[in-house]
Amino acid sequence: MSEEPFDGDRSVLDLVGVGFGPSNLALAIAVAEHNAERRRTPGTPPVTAAFVERQRAFGWHRGMLLEDATMQVSFLKDLVTLRNPKSDFSFLCYLQSRDRLIDFINQKNFFPSRMEFHDYLQWAAELVDGDVTYGREVVAIRPVLHDGDVAWFDVVSADVTGAAEPLVHRARNLVLGTGLTPRLPDGVTADDRIWHTRDLLPSAERLKVEAPSSKRFVVVGAGQSAAEAVDYLHREFPQAEVNAVITRYGYSPADDSAFANRIFDPAAVDDFFAAPAQVKQMMLDYHGNTNYSVVDQDLIEDLSRRVYQEKVRGEERLRLLNVSKVTEAVRLGDKVHTVVESMITGERQVLEADAVVFATGYRQPDPAALLGDLAAECRRDEAGQVVVARDYRVDLGPRVRAGVYLQGGTEHTHGISSSLLSNTSVRSAEILASVARRTTSTQQPSLIS
Ligand SMILES: Cc1cc2nc3c(=O)[nH]c(=O)nc-3n(C[C@H](O)[C@H](O)[C@H](O)COP(=O)(O)OP(=O)(O)OC[C@H]3O[C@@H](n4cnc5c(N)ncnc54)[C@H](O)[C@@H]3O)c2cc1C
Structure with a gap:
């Protein structure tokens, strides 16, 4: 030292x-x-x-x-x-x-x-x-x-x-x-078309000026920030298709029920601190859905309503690509060449996106x-x-x-x-x-x- x-x-x-x-x-x-x-x-x-x-x-x-x-x-x-x-x-x-x-x-x-x-x-x-x-x-x-x-x-x-x-x-x-610290998948580097949600607003505002007729977005992630980014881009770019890529079958609601909420009480800190290591892990696993990879119920309902209304009108702008992952996001000119792979069939689809948003959390x-x-x-x-x-x-x-x-x-x-x-x-x-x-x-x- x-x-x-x-x-x-x-x-x-x-x-x-x-x-x-x-x-x-x-x-x-x-x-x-x-x-x-x-x-x-x-x-x-x-x-x-x-x-x-x-x-x-x-x-x-x-x-x-x-x-x-x-x-x-x-x-x-x-x-x-x-x-x-x-x-x-x-x-x-x-x-x-x-x-x-x-x-x-x-x-x-x-x-x-x-x-x-x-x-x-x-x-x-x-x-x-x-x-x-x-x-x-x-x-x-x-x-x-x-x-x-x-x-x-x-x-x-x-x-x-x-x-x-x-x-x-x-x-x-x-x-x-x-x-x-914002987390991006290995090999992904943020730029003016590849964003982490931390920079969503300034990046999107810039894009509105530079490329107001943007046609396609990809949003990666299943948590609250991901759903908010999908909601925001879908509203702010009314001509654009928004692809939500999630490894789950759909967005899951955050558990904010009264008893589960007690995990955030000051007394829960004493309990957690005193618990043996395996019980600590058990508590984190049981109650992860109060905070991680979950979305407010109201927002889920709002997005689901929009998906349905678009189906009724025959113009699907909000697309949920479930049980899927992004395997490539490479900058090509002013587009992001994005490969989305189904985790069920292994089928791959290429999306040339105006921007890709990684709502992949923080470490x-x-x-x-x-x-x-x-x-x-x-x-x-x-x-x-x-x-x-x-x-x-x-x-x-x-x-x-x-x-x-x-x-x-x-x-x-x-x-x-x-x-x-x-x-x-x-x-x-x-x-x-x-x-x-x-x-x-x-x-x-x-x-x-
Ligand atoms: C979009 C979003 C919404 C959220 N909403 C909620 C919510 O509703 N409820 C909830 O409970 N939690 C929420 N969170 C979780 C969030 O972690 C907390 O809200 C809160 O930000 C934690 O406060 P903090 O001061 O510990 O960290 P931060 O808010 O991250 O603040 C850390 C500060 O340290 C500064 N800093 C870092 N390194 C250095 C350095 N080397 N030198 C000087 N300064 C430095 C940074 O600039 C920053 O201002 C949310 C998180 C996000 C991303």
């Missing part, structure tokens, strides 16, 4: 959050409320925190902010309510500030549109009194030695425009909230990837996954006194809600409580350039 020597002049933050999506935003709010509470008790120092975000302004899955797309989680599972129902940062306070509280209530709906929830998150990000640096990507984390142990980390962030010098924050604890990046030399210190389980304690702290062995906490990337230890919003408020509070417990210094935050 290469380590920075201790430079006693540099002040040290209690925590640095890497990424400022909903998870670390919820943490920033928890820190602000915790410090406000501490100010009422003289002699108790605040928790000092800073956050570094790659995007140049707050944004939550902007490429999928489709009109009419709704949240898959109740508005009551916002950034704060499960932790502190009296918080000023709740979705209800947001509605009040936008003068829409009564209108929202009249909708009689627990699931706001994704656009509205994005506006809520943005509102909260602007309101919270936190030290957030946008437009900087964390590119290195360097351990800092003190008395022979790793006592701090230097978090190095690069300006995304390349215009400014790197910044360094020194921290006792890191909270990695860097989200998931969890290995959290150790950001840790540089320190990655070798991460203890791993038999499956090679990092060992994480109940307080979301990575096990880095006794020589590393500084803490690395994970917001996301803990499905193997903490269960299915790990990369979702359901438990964000409670998880942030648990991480903060652990950081506060382990914090001894009262030094103020500073940036080192």
